Amino acid sequence: MKKILFIASECVPFIKTGGLADVVGSLPKLIDKRYFDVRVIMPKYMCMRQEYKDMMEYVTHFYMDFNYQSRYVGVLQCVYQGVQFYFIDNESYFGGGAPYGNIREDIEKFIFFDKAALSALPLIGFKPDIIHCHDWQTGLVPVYLKDSFRAGEFYQGIKSVITIHNLKFQGTWDVKTVQTIAGLPDYYFTPDKLEAYKDANLLKGGIVFADCITTVSNTYAEEIKTGFYGEGLDGLLRARSGDLRGIVNGIDYDEYDPATDSFLVHKYNAKNFRKEKIKNKRALQEEMGLDVDDSKFMIGIVSRLTDQKGFDLIAYIMDELCQDDVQIVVLGTGEERYENMFRHFDWKYNNKVAANIYYSEALSHKIYGSCDAFLMPSLFEPCGLSQLMSLRYGTVPIVRETGGLKDTVFPYNEFEGTGTGFSFMNYNAHEMLATIRYAKRIFTERKREWNKIIDRAMAMDFSWKASAGKYTEMYDWMLE
Ligand code: ADP
Ligand code: GLC
Numbered sequence: 281m282k283k284i285l286f287i288a289s290e291c292v293p294f295i296k297t298g299g300l301a302d303v304v305g306s307l308p309k310l311i312d313k314r315y316f317d318v319r320v321i322m323p324k325y326m327c328m329r330q331e332y333k334d335m336m337e338y339v340t341h342f343y344m345d346f347n348y349q350s351r352y353v354g355v356l357q358c359v360y361q362g363v364q365f366y367f368i369d370n371e372s373y374f375g376g377g378a379p380y381g382n383i384r385e386d387i388e389k390f391i392f393f394d395k396a397a398l399s400a401l402p403l404i405g406f407k408p409d410i411i412h413c414h415d416w417q418t419g420l421v422p423v424y425l426k427d428s429f430r431a432g433e434f435y436q437g438i439k440s441v442i443t444i445h446n447l448k449f450q451g452t453w454d455v456k457t458v459q460t461i462a463g464l465p466d467y468y469f470t471p472d473k474l475e476a477y478k479d480a481n482l483l484k485g486g487i488v489f490a491d492c493i494t495t496v497s498n499t500y501a502e503e504i505k506t507g508f509y510g511e512g513l514d515g516l517l518r519a520r521s522g523d524l525r526g527i528v529n530g531i532d533y534d535e536y537d538p539a540t541d542s543f544l545v546h547k548y549n550a551k552n553f554r555k556e557k558i559k560n561k562r563a564l565q566e567e568m569g570l571d572v573d574d575s576k577f578m579i580g581i582v583s584r585l586t587d588q589k590g591f592d593l594i595a596y597i598m599d600e601l602c603q604d605d606v607q608i609v610v611l612g613t614g615e616e617r618y619e620n621m622f623r624h625f626d627w628k629y630n631n632k633v634a635a636n637i638y639y640s641e642a643l644s645h646k647i648y649g650s651c652d653a654f655l656m657p658s659l660f661e662p663c664g665l666s667q668l669m670s671l672r673y674g675t676v677p678i679v680r681e682t683g684g685l686k687d688t689v690f691p692y693n694e695f696e697g698t699g700t701g702f703s704f705m706n707y708n709a710h711e712m713l714a715t716i717r718y719a720k721r722i723f724t725e726r727k728r729e730w731n732k733i734i735d736r737a738m739a740m741d742f743s744w745k746a747s748a749g750k751y752t753e754m755y756d757w758m759l760e
Contacts, residue, residue, distance in 0.1 A: 281315065281316070281317050282315060282316050282317070282409050282410070282755060282756075282759060283316075283317045283319075283406065283407065283408045283409050283410075284311070284316055284317070284318045284319070284408060284409065284410050284411075284412055284755060285318075285319050285320075285321060285401075285406065285408035285410070285411045285412065286304055286307075286308060286318065286319070286320040286321070286412045286414070287320075287321050287322070287394070287397050287411055287412070287413050287414070287418045287421055288300065288304040288320065288321075288322055288413075288414040288415070288417070288418060289322065289323065289379060289380075289390065289393070289414070289415065289417035289418070290304065290322070290379055291304040291305045291320060291322050291365075292304075292305030292306070293305065293332065293360070294322065294328055294332050294365075294367075295322075295325055295327070295328050295379055297378070297379060297380065297584075298584060299445065299529070299663065299664070299665040299666075300414060300415060300445045300446075302529075302531065302532070302665050303414075303445070303496070303529055303665075304320060304322075304414060305532070306530070306531065306532035306535070306744060307530070307744055307747075307748060307751070308320055308363045309361055309362060309363055309532075309744075310530070310743075310744035310745070310748040311748050311751065311752060312748070312752060313362070315752070316752060316755065317364075318363065319363070319364040319365070319366065319406060319408075320363060320364070320365045320366070321365075321366040321367070321368065321397045321400070322365070322366075322367060322368070323367065323368050323369075323373075323374045323379070323389075323393050324336065324354070324356055324367035324368060324369040324374060325374045325376075325379055326371060326374060326375045326376070327376065327377050327378060327379070335358045335360065336356040336357065336358045336367055337356060337357060337358065338354070338355075338356055339355040339356060339357050339366070339403075339404065340354075340355050340400075340403050340404075341353060341354040341355065341369075342399070342400075342403065344395065344396055344399055346392055346395060346396075346461075346463075347388065347392075347460065347461045347463075351370060351392065351396075352369075352370055353368060353369070353370060353396040353399065353400065354368070354369030354370065355367070355368065355369070355400050355403065355404060356369055357404075366397075366400070366404060368393055368396045368397055368400065370392065370396070373388070373389045373392050373393070374389070383451075383453070384453060384457075386417075386451070387451055387453045387457075387458065387461070387482070388461050390416075390417040390418070390420075390451065390482070391420055391458075391461050391462050391482070393417070393418075394417075394418055394419075394420040394421045394424060395420070395424060395462075397421070398421065398424055398425070398429055398435070401434065401435075402432075402434045407434060407438070408438060409437075409438065409439065409755075409759055410438070410439045410440065410441060410755055410758060410759070411425070411438060411439070411440045411441075412440075412441050412442075412443065413440060413441065413442040413443070413486055413490065414442070414443050414445060415443070415444065415445050415446065415449065415483070416449055416450050416451035416482045416483035416486070417451065417482075418442070418486065419442065419451060419481075419482035419483045419484070419485045419486030419487075420462060420482055420485055420486070421440060421442075421486070422440040422442060422485070422486050422488075422489035422490040422491075423462075423464065423468065423474070423485040423486070423488075423489045425438055425440055425489070426489050427464060427465075427468070428463070428464075439491045439492075439758050439759065440489070440490045440491055440492075441490055441491060441492040441493070441494060441754070441758065442486040442487060442490040442492075442493055442494075443493075443494045443495065443496065444483070444487075444493065444494070444495040444496075444504070444662070445495075445496055445662055445663075446588075446662050447483075447495075447504050447509070447510070447511045447513065447662070448511055448588065448660075449483070450476070450481050450482065450483040450484065450511065450513070451481065451482035451483055452476065452479040452480065452481045452482070453479060453480060454479055454480065455469045455474075455475060455478070455479060455480045457480075458474075458480035458482075459480065468485070472488070473485065473488050473489075474488070476512060476513065477512060483513075484513060484516065487513065487516055487517070487520065488516070488520075491523070491758060492523050492524075492525075492754060492758055493517075493520060493523055493524045493525075494524070494525050494526070494527050494751075494754070495524070495525075495526055495527075495662060496526070496527065496528065496529045496662045496663035496684060497526050497527075497528045497529070497662060497663045497683050497684035497686075497687045497688075498526035498528065498687055499526070499682070499683050499684065499686045499687050500526060500660075500661070500662045500663065500683040500684060501524055501525060501526030502526070503660070503682070503683060504517050505517050505518045505521060505524075509660055525754065527747050527750045527751060527754075528663060528684060528687055528688065528742075528747055529663040529665060529668070529684065529742075529747065530668070530742050530743050530744035530745070530746070530747045530748070531665055531668045531669060531672065531742055531743070531744075532743075532744075533672070533743040533744075536645075536648070536669050536672050536673070537672070538553075538557075538649050538672070538673045538674070541645055541649060543641070543642045543645035543646055543649070544560055544645065544646065544649045544650075545559065545560055545563045546559040546560050546563070548560075548649075548674075549738075550674070550735065550738040550739065553674045553734060553738070554731055557649070557650070557673075557674060558574055560646065560649050560650040561574065561578055561650045561651070561652070562574070563646075563650070564578075564609065564646055564647070564650040564651075565578070565607070567646075568609055568634035568636075569630075569631075569634065570607050570609075570631060570632070570634055571607070571631055575605070575724070576605060576606065576607045577604075577605065577606045577607070577652055577653065577719075577720045577723050577724065578606070578607040578608075578609065578650070578651045578652045578653070579606060579607065579608050579609070579651060579652070579653045579654070579655050579678075579716070580609050580610075580611075580647040580648070580650070580651030580653070580654045580655070580670075580675060581594075581608070581609070581610045581611065581612065581647075581654070581655050581656075582611045582612060582644045582647050582648070582654075582666050583611075583612045583614075583656070583666065584612060584613070584614045585612045585613060585614030585615055585618035585619055585622075586614045586615055586618075587615070587659060588658060588659055588660060588661070589656065589657075589658050589659070589661075590656070590657035590658050590659050590680060590707070590712075591615075591618045591621070592709075593657050593707065593708070593709040593712050594621075594655070594657065594709075594712075595618070595621050596709035597709045597710065597712065597713045598621070598625050599625075600713060601713060601716065602625065602628075602629045602632050602633065604717070604720065605720075605724075606632060606716075606720065607632055607633075607634075608625075608632065608633045608634070609634045609636070609647055609651060610622050610633070610634065610635050610636060610637075611636045611638075611640060611643050611644055611647055612636075612637065613637055613638060613639055619637045622635035622637065623635050623637065647675075648666075648669045648670055648672075648673040648675055649673045649675070650675075651675050652675065652676065652723055653675065653676045653677070653678050653702075653716075653719055653720075653723070654666065654667065654670035654675045654676065654677045654678065655678050655679075655716070656677060656678070656679045656680075656685060657678070657679065657680045657704075657712050658679070658680055658682055658683070658685060659680075659682070659707055660682055660683055661679075661680075661682050661683035661684055661685045662683050662684060663683065663684030663687075663688075664679075664683065664684045664685050664688070667679055667684075667685055667688060667689055667701070668688060668742040670737075671688070671689070671700060671701070671737045671738070671740050671742065672738070672740075672742065673738075674734040674737055674738045675737075676700075676701050676702065676719065676730075676733055676734065676737060677689045677700070677701035677702070677737075678701060678702045678703070678712075678715055678716055678719055679701060679702075679703050680703065680704055680705070680707065680712070681703045681704065681705045685703070686703070688740075688742065689701040689703055691703040692719075692722065692733055694722070694729065697729075697732065698736070699733060699736065700733060700736045700737040700740060701733070701737065702715050702716075702718065702719045703715065
C-alpha cells in the first residue's frame, strides 16, 4: 500500500474559494484504494462552517519554534466520504474571515502551515511515500523536505510532487522577511532556487525542489513554458520540462449530476434533457426576474470576477450583446470594477441581465442546470472546472481556446456534425461576440443541431476516472 499525503490550502466541502478546492476534495476519493492510502492535510480555518468543525476531533497538539516564537500547533482529524483528513489548528494564523487576505500575512500563515504539517506527521503516525503539494501555499514543503527535515530519520526518502493550479499566484515577498520567517539558510535564496527577480518566491521553491511537477491540463503544461503564460518562471519550467506533466482535472460526477442534483427543480439526464431541462430554465428566469420565454438565448457565467477570466472582453461588448435577444445570468465575486460592471448592466438592461454578486453553491448548480450556454472567455485557464460542469449539465460552453478550455471543449463543426461547444482563438472582444452570435444562431435556427451538440457534450466523460489513473501512474513511477 503506497501512502500519499495531499497538502493544500483549501478543499471541499470544508472550505472553497475556487477550483483548487474542488480538485483536492474530489481526487483523493477516486484514487484506487486497493493500492493507495491517500490522506489530506489542510488548515483549520475559523471561517469554516460550524457543521464541518463539529465533525473534527482532537488528535494532539505541540509547540513549534517558528519565527522566533514558540507556536501552538493543534492537530484535528475526521473521515469524510472515506478519506482521512487532518487539520492544522492555530487561531492566530487561521482566524481570519477568509482563507486568504493580505499577502504578507498569507506568506507567514502558509509557511507556518507547511512547517507545522510536516512536523505533525510523526505524531499522527503517518509516513507518506509521497507528499503531493498544491500551489504556492505549499511551496516550502519540498524545500523543507530537502533541508531541515532531511536530518530526521522519519522524513528520509519521502518524495514530493507539486501541482500548479495557477502560475499567476506565486507567493512572493522580500527575501529578508521570507528568510527570517522560514528559518532557511542563505543557500536557498539565490536565483537558481527560491529567489526570483530579487524577491523570495515560494512557488519557485516548490518547483525547484519537488521531484515531479504537474499542472492541470496538457495545453497549460505547454503554455507555461512560454513567455506569455510563464509568469516569469517559463525559463525554470523549460529547464524542468522533463519532470513536468499535464494531467487534466476531472469533476466529482456524484456531486455534479443533473439526474440527482438536489439544487435543481427538475432533474434530467442525457435522454430527457430536451423536455426537462427547459423547465429549469423557466424556473431560473422567474427567480432572476427575467422574461419567462423559452426562445431567449440564456447565457450563464459562474466565476471569480478577475482579469484571468476575460471579463474585460465581456465589458467591452456588453452593450452590443444586450441589443440581441439574449439573457445573461452572472454569479460571481471579485474585482470591484467587474462587480460594478454587472450591477450597472443589470440596472440598464433589467429584463436581460441578472447580476448575482455573491457566492452560492445552490445558484451555481441552477445556472449549470438551466442556461443554454456558458461563457468562459479566459485570458488564461490552467484547466477550468466550470466548463466541465456545463458539459455535464448539457449547457453548451463558449470558451476561448486556451489551457484546459482548449483541451476539454471541442468546437462545433457544422459541416461534420462534431463538437461539444463553441470557441474562438484570439483574445479579442469582437471575435468573442461573433462566436456568441454564431452559437445563438444555431440555437435559434437549428434547434436539432443544437440538441445534438448537447448530446455530444453530455456524452463526454470528465469524471476523475481517466485522470486519477494518470496520477497513480506518476506515483508508481516516482517510487520505482
Ligand atoms: P478557478 O479555480 O480559476 O476559480 P475553476 O473553473 O477551476 O476556476 O473553478 C471554479 C469553481 O468555483 C467552480 O466549482 C465554480 O462553480 C465555483 N464558483 C466560482 N464562483 C462562484 C460563486 N460566486 N458561487 C458559487 N460557486 C462559484
Ligand atoms: C485554478 C485555475 C483553474 C483550475 C483550478 C483547479 O484555480 O485557475 O483553471 O481549474 O485551479 O485546478
